[in-house]
Amino acid sequence: MLKKLKRLVMMTLILISLGLGNSALASENKLNFTPTIKQTEQKMDDSQTDFKLKGEAGKTVELALEIKNESDQPISLKTGMKDAATNNQGIVNYTADQKVINKELSLAKLADYTEKFTLNGYEKKGIKIKITLPKKPFSGILLGGLLIEQEADKKGTSMIKNAFSYSIPVVVVESEENIDADLVFNKVSPELTGGRNALKISLDNPVNNLLPEAKYHVDVTKKNEKEILYKDELKGISFAPNSTFHHYVEMGKDTYKAGSYIAHIKVNSPYGDWQWNELFEIKTDVAKKLNEESVSIERMSQMMKIMILVVILLVVLLLIILYVMRRKLKAAKNNKT
Incomplete structure (x- = not known):
């Protein structure tokens, strides 16, 4: 299919800067932890909302951040790199494991990063993640996100009962040349x-x-x-x-x-x-x-089925009674005659 226009990688970088895909999910407005993005050699700007990294084929890019527990209670966190996907409403997110078309360009696979840890009250932890890029150069971008999830307190020993998650967009670029759109x-x-x-x-x-x-x-x-x-x-x-x-x-x-x-x-x-x-x-x-x-289809309850069956049986019984009475009345009339 003929494509009308070509797209610049920089356009995607601008959209990421505007907060595309950045999300915080919680039952309250306040997170129990704060992620702070750190500057690294490959980071393209000083943004505190996303990672835009410039890399070279076969080499490694690094992202770094610090996570602080903002509460006075211990919290358990799970972190991992996810590939980008578009959800049912047409919004890009990074909140689950995704199947990509070209597995060699899966950001989650290239980073190969998951970690679980506990932070005591007001404790901080530094995290560094290395992404080894494929030896074969690629055009366009690798897009995904670092997902940080707070695990719910199952034992009930903590005052914190809510579960929180936060995703930080991650984009890796090698070349900024134009590429064609396709679906x-x-x-x-x-x-x-x-x-x-x-x-x-x-x-x-x-x-x-x-x-x-x-x-x-x-x-x-x-x-x-x-x-x-x-x-x-x-x-x-x-x-x-x-x-x-x-x-x-x-x-x-x-x-x-x-x-x-x-x-x-x-x-x-x-x-x-x-x-x-x-x-x-x-x-x-x-x-x-x-x-x-399916739960979409309205079905009769078991009680309703029993009631309908009882009504049918009563109607049949009534018809039988009427038939028998009619036979008896007819026989009595004939005997009188």
């Missing part, structure tokens, strides 16, 4: 999300760069029919580099029905436009299995 259709499949009926649509961004500012639209119809059964749209979506975007089109309370369908998918951005009309099939055994497991 590739992956597949459509019926799947449950949160136990609810949905159609899972997957698109690949095989390019080592972010594809931002995109508009995503999907319509689902039956094969050879025009009626739209399901539709969804996302605006301002960002496709993470070297990753697969999974989006769930919810089906409400509809059951899965076996048959052939078409997913009409459009993606428009300042850097390229893509369109697919993909045929997919829902098989009878798959539809039956998913419908049985």
Whole structure:
């Protein structure tokens, strides 16, 4: 597919500086710990919100930070490097282990870093992480994040009951040359999300760069029919580099029905436009299995089934009684005659 524009790696660096993907997740607004980013030789600026590192093929880049326990109680922390991914709402995050398209350019794999430790009240700990880059040069960026998670106090000995997590974007650059944008259709499949009926649509961004500012639209119809059964749209979506975007089109309370369908998918951005009309099939055994497991479908309770059965039996019994009474009345009338 012809690409309209080329993208600069610097554009992605600017988006990272604006806080793309930086997140703190907690049940309160205050974190029990504070991460402070330290300057290293390969760090491209003095930002305190992210790591932008310049490296060379086959060599090592290093990032450093200090984590301080801001409470007077011990806390247990778990840290690890994650690859970037785009979630169901079109937002880039670094909060889980991800499957990347090119494993040789997985930031999580290249860093190979996870660590668990405990900080006493107001204690500090310095962390240094080395990332060994592939010997073969690459264009674009490696994008991921350092995830810091506070483990909940299971024993209940601490006053701290809330679990917190914080992610710091990490981007590694070798070359700042222009690269083309691209998106590739992956597949459509019926799947449950949160136990609810949905159609899972997957698109690949095989390019080592972010594809931002995109508009995503999907319509689902039956094969050879025009009626739209399901539709969804996302605006301002960002496709993470070297990753697969999974989006769930919810089906409400509809059951899965076996048959052939078409997913009409459009993606428009300042850097390229893509369109697919993909045929997919829902098989009878798959539809039956998913419908049985789904919480979307309203089912009668066991008590309701028993009540309906009792009503049916009472109606049948009443009909039998009426039939017998009618026979007796008819026989009595004949005897009188």
